[in-house]
Amino acid sequence: MNVFITGASSGLGEALARAYAASGAxxxxxGRRADALQALKDSLPHPEKHQIYVADVNDHAALHAxxxxxxxxxxxxxxxxxxxxxxxxxxxxxxxxLAMIRKVMDTNLLATAATFAPFIPHMQQQKRPQDCRLVGIxxxxxxxxxxxxxxxxxxKAAVISYCESLRLEMRASGIRVVTxxxxxxxxxxxxxxxxxxxxxxPADQFAARALRTIQAGTSYRVIxxxxxxxxxxxxxxxxxxxxxxxxxxxxxxxxxxxxxP
Numbered sequence: 001m002n003v004f005i006t007g008a009s010s011g012l013g014e015a016l017a018r019a020y021a022a023s024g025a026x027x028x029x030x031g032r033r034a035d036a037l038q039a040l041k042d043s044l045p046h047p048e049k050h051q052i053y054v055a056d057v058n059d060h061a062a063l064h065a066x067x068x069x070x071x072x073x074x075x076x077x078x079x080x081x082x083x084x085x086x087x088x089x090x091x092x093x094x095x096x097x098l099a100m101i102r103k104v105m106d107t108n109l110l111a112t113a114a115t116f117a118p119f120i121p122h123m124q125q126q127k128r129p130q131d132c133r134l135v136g137i138x139x140x141x142x143x144x145x146x147x148x149x150x151x152x153x154x155x156k157a158a159v160i161s162y163c164e165s166l167r168l169e170m171r172a173s174g175i176r177v178v179t180x181x182x183x184x185x186x187x188x189x190x191x192x193x194x195x196x197x198x199x200x201x202p203a204d205q206f207a208a209r210a211l212r213t214i215q216a217g218t219s220y221r222v223i224x225x226x227x228x229x230x231x232x233x234x235x236x237x238x239x240x241x242x243x244x245x246x247x248x249x250x251x252x253x254x255x256x257x258x259x260x261p
Contacts, residue, residue, distance in 0.1 A: 001020075001023075001025040002025065002027075002070075002074040002075075002076060002077050002079075003020045003026070003027050003077075004030070004070055004077060004081070005017050005020075005027065005029055005030065005081045006030045006031070006081070006083050006111070007030075007083035007085060008029035008031045008040065008052075008083070009031030009036040009037055010033075010187070010188050011185075011187035011188055011203070012182065012185060012187060012206065013029075013031070013081070013084065014040055014203075015187075015203035015204055015206060016081055016083060016207045016210060017040060017044070018043075018044065018207065019207035019208055019210075019211050020079075021044040021045055021050065022045060023211065024045075025079075026049040027044070027049070028050070028053065028074070029041065029050060029051065029052045029053065030052075030055055030057070030063075030084075031052075032055070032056055034054045037052040037053075037054060040052075051070060051073060053066040053069070053070075057107060057114065057115060058106050058107060060114045063111070063115060063118070064118045067115075067119055071119070071122050076127075077119055077123065077132070078131055078132055079133045079135065080116060080119045080133070080135065081135040081214075082111065082112040082116065082134075082135065082136055083135075083137050084107060084115075085108045085137060086104055087149075087152045087189055088103075088151065088152070090104070090151040091148060092150055100151060101150065105151060105155050105158070108155035108158075109155050109162065112136050112163075113162065116166070119134070120170075120175070123173075124175065129173050130174035130175070130176070132174075133175070133177075133214050133217065134163075134166065134170070134176070135177075135178045135214055136159050136163040136180070137180055137182065138156045138159040138179050138180065138181040139152070139156040139159075139182055140182070140183045140230065140234075141153045142157040142158075142160050143157070143235060144234045144235075144242060144246070147247060147248075147249055156181075159179070160179055160220075163178075163179040164179070164220075167219060177219070178214050178217065178218060178221075179219065179220045179221075180210055180214075180221055180223060181227075181231065182206060182222075183198075183201065183224055183230070184197035184199060184201065184227070185202075185203055185206045185223075186200055186201065186202050186203055187203050198226075198227075198230075199227055201223070205224075206223055206224075210223060
């Protein structure tokens with residue numbers, strides 16, 4: 001099995017890479033940090049089977065070139081996981097946050113489509129496209145808007161809807177589109193949170209469950225399952241009750257203006 005993963009330098013992408021490598025897959029690993037990618041490759045079983053690519057998912061030309069190289073080296077590509085993502089607290093009343101809102105949307109949503117785009121024609125021409133998977137990493141934060149997270153919640157809600165539309169488009173070819181919505185997973189992204197994170201799950205446990213979900217071709221799954229029940233509740237809460245319950249919920253802090261792009 002040949003698997004391509006973005007955001008492989010750390011977090012969910014790294015955990016998924018380790019899980020797939022342990023299962024015997026050959027990997028294409030994309031990230032922005034060459035040292036982290038090389039260290040990851042060297043630590044995996046049979047490192048000679050894996051390719052690393054240093055690129056930013058927002059550089060769509062570079063992303064396309066990387067995809068073509070992995071296709072050429074692999075012959076067939078079976079799983080593509082758009083795992084690259086960023087999170088930052090944003091407040092729309094601060095004009096300087098607009099640049100960060102754009103960056104979050106570009107990285108979490110647009111780059112997901114840019115990751116899939118070069119692989120779809122190739123998958124459609126493979127002998128068994130029904131064995132292929134396009135995997136979008138959404139979030140429970142995309143189910144209802146969270147305070148202080150206009151950009152992150154919007155981007156992950158968009159990933160859910162985008163993957164649903166893509167799933168319908170891919171149905172005729174047999175390619176499965178899988179949407180995974182993580183709850184709180186123990187990664188560098190969540191370590192900066194200063195508030196309680198219910199049902200916090202180790203990254204390796206998340207990856208093991210995600211692999212089973214991807215293999216089964218399940219259209220949508222929240223991991224861990226406890227957050228799945230929370231997600232169902234959030235969907236049915238009337239706006240007045242949701243607003244009362246969550247308007248004062250803890251939120252991720254804004255980046256200082258000098259740290260914003």
